[in-house]
Amino acid sequence: MIPDSVKSEVENLRELIRYHNRLYYAEDRNEISDGEYDALMQRLMELESRWPELETEDSPTHRVGSQPLSRFPSILWDPPMLSLGNVFSAEEFHEFNNRIKRELDLNADPAYSVEPKLDGLAVALVYENGVLVRAGTRGDGREGEDVTPNARTLRSIPLKLSSDPSVNLVVRGEVIFRKNDFHKMNRERKLQGLEQFINPRNAASGSLRQLDSRVTASRPLSFIAYGTARWPEGIASQHSLYKYLSRIGIPVNPCNSVCRGVDEVENACHRLEENREELPWDIDGAVIKLNRASLQEMMGTLSRSPRWATAWKFKAEEAVTQLIDIEIQVGRSGKLTPVARLEPVFVGGVTVSSATLHNEDELRRKDARPGDTVIVRRAGDVIPEVVRSLGRSEGERGKSFEFPGSCPVCHGPVAREEDASAHRCMNPSCPAKLRESLFHWGSRDALDIEGLGSKLAEQLVDKEIVRDVSDLYSITRSQLASLDRMGDKSAENLIEELEKSLNANLQRFITGLGIPGIGRTVSGLLSGRFSDLHEIMRADVDEFLTIEGIGPVLADNLYRFFNEKITRDVVNRLLNAGFRPGGSGVDGYKPLNGLTVVFTGGISLPRSEVRGMAEEAGAKVTGSVSIRTDIVVAGPGAGDKLKKARELGVEIISEDDFLKRINGDGGIGDGGN
Ligand code: IVH
Numbered sequence: 001m002i003p004d005s006v007k008s009e010v011e012n013l014r015e016l017i018r019y020h021n022r023l024y025y026a027e028d029r030n031e032i033s034d035g036e037y038d039a040l041m042q043r044l045m046e047l048e049s050r051w052p053e054l055e056t057e058d059s060p061t062h063r064v065g066s067q068p069l070s071r072f073p074s075i076l077w078d079p080p081m082l083s084l085g086n087v088f089s090a091e092e093f094h095e096f097n098n099r100i101k102r103e104l105d106l107n108a109d110p111a112y113s114v115e116p117k118l119d120g121l122a123v124a125l126v127y128e129n130g131v132l133v134r135a136g137t138r139g140d141g142r143e144g145e146d147v148t149p150n151a152r153t154l155r156s157i158p159l160k161l162s163s164d165p166s167v168n169l170v171v172r173g174e175v176i177f178r179k180n181d182f183h184k185m186n187r188e189r190k191l192q193g194l195e196q197f198i199n200p201r202n203a204a205s206g207s208l209r210q211l212d213s214r215v216t217a218s219r220p221l222s223f224i225a226y227g228t229a230r231w232p233e234g235i236a237s238q239h240s241l242y243k244y245l246s247r248i249g250i251p252v253n254p255c256n257s258v259c260r261g262v263d264e265v266e267n268a269c270h271r272l273e274e275n276r277e278e279l280p281w282d283i284d285g286a287v288i289k290l291n292r293a294s295l296q297e298m299m300g301t302l303s304r305s306p307r308w309a310t311a312w313k314f315k316a317e318e319a320v321t322q323l324i325d326i327e328i329q330v331g332r333s334g335k336l337t338p339v340a341r342l343e344p345v346f347v348g349g350v351t352v353s354s355a356t357l358h359n360e361d362e363l364r365r366k367d368a369r370p371g372d373t374v375i376v377r378r379a380g381d382v383i384p385e386v387v388r389s390l391g392r393s394e395g396e397r398g399k400s401f402e403f404p405g406s407c408p409v410c411h412g413p414v415a416r417e418e419d420a421s422a423h424r425c426m427n428p429s430c431p432a433k434l435r436e437s438l439f440h441w442g443s444r445d446a447l448d449i450e451g452l453g454s455k456l457a458e459q460l461v462d463k464e465i466v467r468d469v470s471d472l473y474s475i476t477r478s479q480l481a482s483l484d485r486m487g488d489k490s491a492e493n494l495i496e497e498l499e500k501s502l503n504a505n506l507q508r509f510i511t512g513l514g515i516p517g518i519g520r521t522v523s524g525l526l527s528g529r530f531s532d533l534h535e536i537m538r539a540d541v542d543e544f545l546t547i548e549g550i551g552p553v554l555a556d557n558l559y560r561f562f563n564e565k566i567t568r569d570v571v572n573r574l575l576n577a578g579f580r581p582g583g584s585g586v587d588g589y590k591p592l593n594g595l596t597v598v599f600t601g602g603i604s605l606p607r608s609e610v611r612g613m614a615e616e617a618g619a620k621v622t623g624s625v626s627i628r629t630d631i632v633v634a635g636p637g638a639g640d641k642l643k644k645a646r647e648l649g650v651e652i653i654s655e656d657d658f659l660k661r662i663n664g665d666g667g668i669g670d671g672g673n
Contacts, residue, residue: 002051002053002054004548004549006047006051006054007054007548007549008548008549008551009047010044010047010048010051010054011521011522011549012517013040013043013044013047014044014521015517015519015521016040017037017040017041017044018519019519020032020037020040031331031335031337033383033385038086072145072146072147072209072211073145073146074139074143074144074145074146074626074628075134075136075139075143075144075145075146076142076143076626077124077136077138077141077142077143077144077229078142078647079229079230079301080141080142081122081124081138081141081142081144081172082141082301082304082305082306083141083304083305084287084305084306084309084310084311085305085309085310085311086285086310086311086312086313087310087311087312087313088312088313090262090266093262093265093266093269093288093310093312094262096288096310097109097262097265100290100295100299100308103298103299104295104298104299108260108261109260109261109262110260110290110291110292110295111237111258111259111260111290111291111292112258112259112260112265112288112289112290112291113237113238113239113242113256113257113258113259113288113289113290113291114256114257114258114259114265114268114269114272114286114287114288115226115253115255115256115257115286115287115288115289116253116255116256116272116279116281116283116286116287117283117284117285117286117287117311117312117313118174118176118224118226118253118281118282118283119174119176119200119201119281119282119283119284120174120175120176120177120200120201120204120205120281120282121137121138121174121175121176121201121204121205121208121209122137122138122172122173122174123135123136123137123138123147123151123172123173123174123175123208123223124136124138124144124170124171124172124173124229125151125157125170125171125172125173125223126170127161127167127168127169127170127171128168129166129167129168130160130161130163130166130167131159131160131161131166132148132151132152132157132158132159132160133148134146134148135147135148135150135151135152135157136148137208137209140627141304142627142648143626143627145209147208147209149213150208150209150210150213150216151175151208151223152213153213153216153217154175154216154221154222154223156221156222156223156224156251157223158248158249158250161248161249161250162247162248162249163247163248167232167248169228169232170228170229170230171225171227171228171245171250172225172226172227172228172229173223173224173225173226173227173250174223174224174226175204175208175221175222175223176200176201176204176221176222176223176224176281176282177200177203177204177207177219177220177221177222177281178200178220178222178280178281179200179280179281179282180280181220181221181222182197182199182200182203184220185197185203185219185220199282199350200281200282201282203219204221207219207221208221222251222281223251224251224252224253224281225242225245225250225251225252226252226253226287227241228241228245231293232244235293236292236293236294237291237292237293238258238289238290238291238292238293238296239256239258239291241293242256255272255279258291265288268286269286269288269312272286272314273286273314273315276314283314284313284314285311285312285313285314286311286312286314287309287310287311287312288309288310288311288312289308289309290308290309295308296308296309316348316377316378317347317348317377317378318347318375318376318377318387319345319346319347319352319375319376320345320373320374320375320376320390321342321343321344321345321352321373321374321376322342322343322371322372322373322374323340323341323342323368323369323370323371323372323373323374323386323389324340324341324342324343324370325340325341325370326338326339326340326341326357326363326368326369326370326401327339327341328403328404328408330407330408330409330425330430330432330433331432331433334407334424334425334426334427334430334432334433334436334437334516335422335423335424336403336404336407336408336414336422336423336424336425337356337357337358337359338356338357338358338359338360338362338363338401338403339354339355339356339357340354340355340356340357340368340374340386341353341354342354342355342374342376345376347376347377347378347384348377348378348384350378352376352378352384354384355376355378355383355384355385355386356383356384356385356386357385357386358385359422359423360403360423363401363403364400366386366387366388366389367389367400368386368388368389368401369389369397369398369399369400369401370398370401371392371395371397371398372389372390372391372392372397372398373389373390373391373392373393374386374387374388374389374390375387375388375389375390403423407425407427407430407432409425409430409431409432410425410427410429410430410431410432412425412426412427412429412430412564412566412567413425413426413427413560413564413566413567414426415516415556415557415560415561416516416553424516426515426516426557426560426561426564426566426567427566427567428468428469428513428514428567428570429467429468429566429570431461434457434461434466434467434468435454435457435458435461436457436514437468437469437514438452438457438460438461438466438469438472439452439453439454439457440512440514441469441472441512441514442457443512444594444628445508445511445519445520446508446511446512446514446520447501447504447508447509447512447594448501448508448594449494449497449498449501450493450497451490451493451494451497452472452494452497455485456483456486456494459483459484460472460475460483463482463483465479468570468573469512469570469574470570470573470574470576470577472498473498473502473574473577473578474577475495475498477491477492477495480494480495502577502578502579502580503593503618504579504581504593504594505527505581505582505593506523506526506527506530506532506533506536506581506582507520507523507524507526507527508523508581508593508594509523509533509574509579509581510523510526510527510533510536510581511523513561513571515557515558515561516557517553517554517557518554518557518558521549522549522550522554525547525548525549525550526547526558529547531582532580532581532582533571533575533579533581533582536558536562537562537568537571539558539559539562540559541555541556541558541559542555544558544559591617591618591661591662592614592617592618592619592631592661592662593617593618593619594618594619594620595618595619595620595630595631596619596620596621596622596628596629596630596631597614597619597620597621597622597629597630597631597632597633598621598622598623598624598625598629598631598632598633598641598645599611599614599621599632599633599635600625600632600633600634600635600638600639600641600642601634601635601636601637601638601639601642602635602636602637602638603633603635603655604635604655605655610633610655610658613662614658614662616662617661617662619631624641625641625644625645625648625650626648627648627650629645629648629650630650630651631650631651631652631653631658632645632650632651632652632653633653633654633655633657633658634652634653634654635654635655
């Protein structure tokens with residue numbers, strides 16, 4: 001019997017990890033450090049291995065990162081593009097080496113390839129008959145963004161390989177900025193009065209993921225390969241792979257070396273760390289890979305990372321400086337972050353004048369006060385942080401910082417999250433978070449509004465067309481037409497999508513509200529328990545607490561959201577716009593609402609008919625299976641699409657099941673939780 005507390009901890013961890021994955025992989029930013037992220041993942045893996053019944057197909061431990069934004073066509077990776085496990089010390093590397101020796105039954109240490117861990121953006125290049133045909137980002141590892149026109153603009157990426165005979169090959173590597181290219185570009189941008197990039201990694205990612213490839217072409221990006229999706233014929237080691245790639249025109253890292261024995265590996269890693277500043281690109285560690293292909297294959301991979309390689313992360317750089325003041329910043333997700341304003345100090349390759357103090361608990365623990373001398377740390381791309389305060393050598397210390405009880409931007413109510421560390425502003429109209437709220441409202445788990453991306457959300461807020469989500473439902477065509485990149489057709493489509501979203505069920509509606517800690521899963525619990533929104537709005541804290549999976553923090557967040565005037569008004573305006581969110585079986589209930597369905601194989605009814613039926617039931621029908629597919633209806637003789645659906649863990653049903661579903665006598669109608 002699994003304790004309820006474990007179940008809810010696992011759910012919370014998954015929600016949190018997905019949230020941070022989305023920020024990191026899809027939006028290119030982070031709110032927590034790699035270490036904090038690793039700790040969340042570690043804890044989830046621990047609980048899942050202790051309670052295997054809790055493992056689910058869609059747990060973040062089974063997938064690297066999250067889905068891409070809808071801006072680029074998507075591209076599928078098979079085998080998936082993996083991430084790497086970490087070691088932080090010689091002892092941890094010894095353990096890694098011992099595990100390999102034990103499992104492969106080796107008497108001596110094997111040979112390893114030791115490589116700089118470049119800090120850029122993972123990309124794969126697809127060559128067919130020696131010609132570059134596609135290029136894409138890693139995305140969540142299985143599905144990335146197709147950035148072919150952009151990749152073609154990089155001079156270090158050959159459009160044709162110099163191989164004879166020509167080959168089919170998928171090359172994987174990192175798109176980066178060399179430090180001098182980066183600084184030169186920033187100097188030029190400064191002269192032109194343009195905003196400077198924060199660091200090479202952000203700049204590389206932002207430059208490659210441009211909708212207009214002419215912009216990418218104007219940025220001096222580089223590509224360096226570190227592997228292939230499959231071993232080319234006749235290549236038996238990492239080292240010979242690099243020689244081969246180099247021969248056919250693919251750039252590889254000149255600092256890669258082959259080492260035997262743990263001492264040699266350690267020395268090579270230390271050398272890289274010591275010379276870090278002098279290297280032409282930013283690195284955040286070393287990557288250590290078994291050199292022999294056969295040994296790599298014997299070790300195999302986990303769902304997220306290979307067992308034949310690991311990353312040796314370098315220590316973050318630290319410096320001492322003076323804390324001038326503490327301010328509260330409100331992020332786009334409404335998170336209130338205490339930020340230290342510092343006497344500028346050079347650390348980790350950049351001058352730092354502000355650093356995060358993370359949250360109230362951290363701030364109290366470190367007891368950092370204005371006027372104190374503090375230690376600041378910066379690792380790679382991670383936001384600089386105040387590690388600790390050394391107090392004050394002379395004179396009396398300043399006062400402890402008081403965390404505000406309301407949002408410093410809009411004065412809206414502030415709630416503490418389930419994990420009890422972060423504070424978030426709950427006011428969906430707070431300008432600092434409105435953009436994020438709109439984007440979230442349109443996201444796939446919420447109202448699934450195609451076309452409501454982050455760029456559009458930004459314009460709607462900046463031009464003050466939208467002051468809270470309910471304003472979306474009174475936007476006019478002419479208002480939309482005044483926006484950048486919005487043609488008549490896109491405006492028309494968006495208005496249609498918005499109208500369609502009015503039919504959303506209770507689970508999607510609640511998810512869309514973005515109440516702290518209340519994602520798709522908890523919203524599902526609420527829609528299972530309450531029959532419509534009015535019941536939820538009338539409920540008190542105790543009623544929420546009777547639902548398994550909802551603890552005191554979430555119950556309080558829910559109660560406050562529906563009872564504070566500012567947030568309750570938004571909900572009422574949404575109801576006035578035409579929403580009638582009920583649980584299952586209320587008016588306008590569409591059994592397949594928001595789901596993406598694919599038909600494959602022999603279906604007895606004509607395709608046009610089943611398509612019409614699915615659309616009538618609220619589904620979107622597409623022709624190919626991807627991770628966005630919710631249901632595959634498979635008939636006799638189904639082939640590749642069925643296979644793909646199985647691989648991706650997509651729900652597969654028969655024609656009969658489908659007919660039952662749309663008639664409302666099978667399934668819960670929203671694909672479950
Ligand atoms: S091998 C199968 N080698 O680090 C393992 N990755 O944290 C896949 N990276 O996604 C990666 N330098 O983008 C490998 N020499 C190197 C690397 C490297 C940088 C990046 C890569 C990967 C990430 C994992």
